[in-house]
Amino acid sequence: MxxxxxxxxxxxxxxxxxxxxxxxxxxxxxxxxxxxxxxxxxxxxxxxxxxxxxxxxxxxxxxxxxxxxxxxxxxxxxxFAEGDITSKGKVLIGTVKGDLHDIGKNLVAMMLEGAGFTIVDIGVDVSPDKFVEKVKETNPDIVGMSALLSTTMPAMPETIEALKTAGLRDNIKIMIGGAPVTEKYATQIEADSYASDAGSAVAKAKELLGIS
Amino acid sequence: MNSSANFYRPLTPANVKRIDETARQILKNVGVKITDDVYLDKLAKLGTIVDKDNGIVRFEDGWLDEMIGKAPHRYTAYSRDGKNDLHMGSGEVYFANGGRVFRILDMNTGGYRLTMLRDIANTAMLVDKLDNIRMYFIACQAHDLKPEFYHLNDFFEAFNHTTKHVMGGCTDIDGAKQVHALASMIAGGDDNLAQKPFYSIITNPISPLTIEGNTLSIIEYCTQRGVPITCAPATIAGATGPATLAGTLAQLHAEALAGVALAQALTPGAKVLYGAVANNMDLRTMELTMGSVEMGMMNAAAVQLAKLYDLPIYGTGGLTESKRPDIQAGFEKNFSNLMVAMTGADLIHLAAGMLDSGNSISYEQYVIDNENIGMIQRILSGIDVTDDTLALDVISSVGPGGNYVMEEHTVDHMMDQFFYPTLGVRSNFDIWEERDRPNMLKGASDMVLKTLRDCHECGEGVLDIELTAEIEAVFPQIDNI
CATH class of the missing domain: 1.10.1240.10 (Methionine synthase domain)
Structure with a gap:
């Protein structure tokens, strides 16, 4: 050796x-x-x-x-032989429609990737339809949505609605974050989880998928 | 003119030049990303170098200088009653509260809650009564409103609770149009408003080096109607800017100059403030730290960079990481407010009321900061040295062994030499005991309650009642509280 x-x-x-x-x-x-x-x-x-x-x-x-x-x-x-490496899970992440701020989203993506998750970063100003399309295409375990502006936050429930309509909601966990977002808001719009910063996003993602 | 402004210089003249030259190279070679095809075409016609495929706009030195040369060095941010007209570029340093937070430390419960429309009305009333907070910033998000009517309601409550100049952000062009229509009704028409605009609009580029089409359309709409604007980069050293203070300053300077130049290209002569909201990440945790000491240093340095072009600046100070009006809040806020003031910023926003790294406010903090700013203004006014203040005559007449208490010279100057605190506790020990050990926070809390109660007792709102009715008829979306 x-x-x-x-x-x-x-x-x-x-x-x-x-x-x-x-x-x-x-x-x-x-x-x-x-x-x-x-x-x-x-x-x-x-x-x-x-x-x-x-x-x-x-x-x-x-x-x-x-x-x-x-x-x-x-x-x-x-x-590698079969089973040598496993991903902790796949996270599709984007900043919601109307919002071009991406430093928070990028930090979360980097931290999750560092922790062993596979990341599909679909960028900024992502419409509900684009979220639906990309979820279909990449089949993630978790969908992460970010918003910095309080005016773009409503795109989060819109996206969740679109995922429901497309019949995809039950197959995924939804995580949200961003400066104006709160735990209460997450509950209100029926997201599965809220993380206040990039570090806790890793813990929350693991919690959602039942891994340590 | 404040005699002690322009005293603190975090950058040497040579380093101001180096940072400026680096910023100009950034604008010439790296460029600014503009996320809108219509504006890319427009800016190509206006003389910028446009790389349409990548959505990048580059500025040649000559073009940049020509555009910045069109920016006014001085303009007035008007109040509605003429008592607080702020002369940007005059050398005066003005402080304002700060903007659009999500949470408030609630004095009734001692806990935090989300901000509501009533918090905008209350903070506007406080600012109206606090002498050292010279303009009102839309303080917080009204969580009890629908997003499409945020701005209409924000600005209505602000206009209805203070006559001071109002500054706030608009997230889209519809919001900017609604606010303009509202202000125009209050002014008695577009022309009156354009002549003495009593509100300004804040926009921001997205660091690094990106400006949304939406932002440009707000800038264009406002400046063409005489409404002053800023396009203020909130560059985060270590995340959206380099980890070095000099590197972040170079990028921020490029972004701020781009904002000024683009506003002038769209509307020559536009009233615009060079904007700077420098801050940094705590790289141990990747938490944003608006209350860091480097924030104060960088925002002070930004004043030097703006003044290189003789541009009035929308500066930043007075932030803290603390969640309560406590010791940490006191010194963090004071460092940056004092540093930025002593560099000679025209306007220091976020200077009052803020807690929690710029995410929260507290009413108590408004009145505490007002007092602290009073002390800073005292520092800025400096030590006045004249024959009269040197007092040789009175020293001669009192002579050795006398005292000055009863002298006319003392009575003449007792009001112009000293700052007298309202909240700061000054008394000898026995009296302090007798008064049940007063402290500043308790005093602040009492003062907030009294100010808000008095305001409510003297009637809701400063706008004429008939005008309010007309406004409500035109804008049924206004939720007058």
Whole structure:
């Protein structure tokens, strides 16, 4: 078994180039893909998780490490055996109709992706019809909607209505967020969950799908 | 003219230049994304470099300077009674409350609740009575209204509860049209309104470097009717701007100049404020921190950047992360209000009433901040040095061992030299005990109750009752409370 120290350091630094080189080196040395993942990448992410929990690593570092790990996993992808890796779930996410603000939505997407979810980001100013179309197309577990403006919030219940009409509502969980959005509003419009920030969005998504 | 304004300088003149040059490169090479084909065509005709495929507009130096050259260096934001006309660009520093929050710390319950239409009426009444808050910003979202009539009702309540200048945002052109029609009725016609506009409209680009077509249509609609505007970037260092303060300032400056230039291209001579609402992320948690100390530094630096072009600025200060009017709120608010004021901002918005990183207000905080701003105004007015204030004559006549208490010179100056707090507790210990240990927050709470009660007792609304009836007949959507 190879020593994955250099790989781990690259993941912790968020140095994609070096991490990919190290992954390729392991592949060339005929390492088992599962070992690279279990003994190289995952311990590095665990270490990052610890550092983050202790407050010595910040969100940008965690996101960069997660992104680096994802790139390495892509490289390993063709070599995995059946069942080696599983996604935590698929989240389709967008900013609702009439609203072009996307930093909140992007942060949530990055955090979820870092936590192992598969993300389908459908952008900003997404109409209820487009949500319906993309849900049909990508079959997500969770649909996330974001709004920064109180005037665009009503597009959330409109979208939920459109999903109901299309017969898709029962197959998905709906999560909403954004500065003017509240827990109470989520209940009122019959969304399944509300998250007040990107960090709690991860916890809420896991809760919705019953995973830890 | 405030003699101590223009005192704080977070940037050296050379660094102001470097940031400005970087911003001009951003506008020339990176450009601004405009999300509307009609405006892309229009802006191409008006002389910008348009990349239609990518929806990007770029500004050559010459064009930028020509457009910014059309912007007025001075204009007046009028009040309706003439008592609080604010002269932007005159060197005066004005403070205003701040805008469109979702929650309020409710003094009756001690807890937070969503804001309602009555909170707009109440905050407008408070601002009307608080001398140091010189214009009224639509303070909060009325959760008890339907979105299509937010602005009509917001502005009606504001106009009906203060005669000070009113500033607020409109999320769409319909809202801007409704507000204009309403204001025009109050002014007695479009011409009167255009001559002395008593409200201004706030718009925002979306950082980084994006302006919605909708925003441009609001800017065009308002400026062509003489209504002043700002297009104020709320750039978030570490998220929608670089993590470095200098980088965020360069981008914010580019966005703010783009707003000014586009307004001038659409309406030459448009009354516009260079806008700056710089803030940052806490990168440990990705929480927005409007109350950070860097927010104050950046918004002060933005004043220097606006003044490089001699443009009046819509500045920002007075925010806090705290959820209560407490120690943290006191010093966070004071840092930024003082820093931005001492750099010489024309208008400092969000300066009063805000809590919770710009998401909440409290009535008590309005009156507390009013007092704090009074102290800042005292600082700005500086130490007046004249023969009379040097007081050599009176020092000579009192001589060694005397005192100044009974001197005419003392009586002459006791009102013009000192700031006298209304809420700040000043008394010797025994009296403080006798008075049942007063504190500022209790005083603020009493003052809020008294102000609102007195306002209600002297009758609802400052608009003429017949005019109100006419307005209600024309706009049945107004939910007069």
């Amino acid at each position: 190879s020593d994955y120290k250099a790989l781990q350091e690259a993941v912790l630094k968020g140095d994609i180039k070096t991490a990919l080189e190290q992954t390729q080196k392991a592949i060339d040395a005929k390492d088992v893909a599962r070992d690279v993942l279990d003994n190289g990448l995952i311990p590095a992410m665990d270490e990052m998780g610890d550092r983050f929990a202790k407050g010595v690593a910040f969100v940008p570092q965690m996101l960069r490490a997660a992104k680096t790990m994802q790139e390495c996993v892509k490289l390993l992808q063709p070599l």
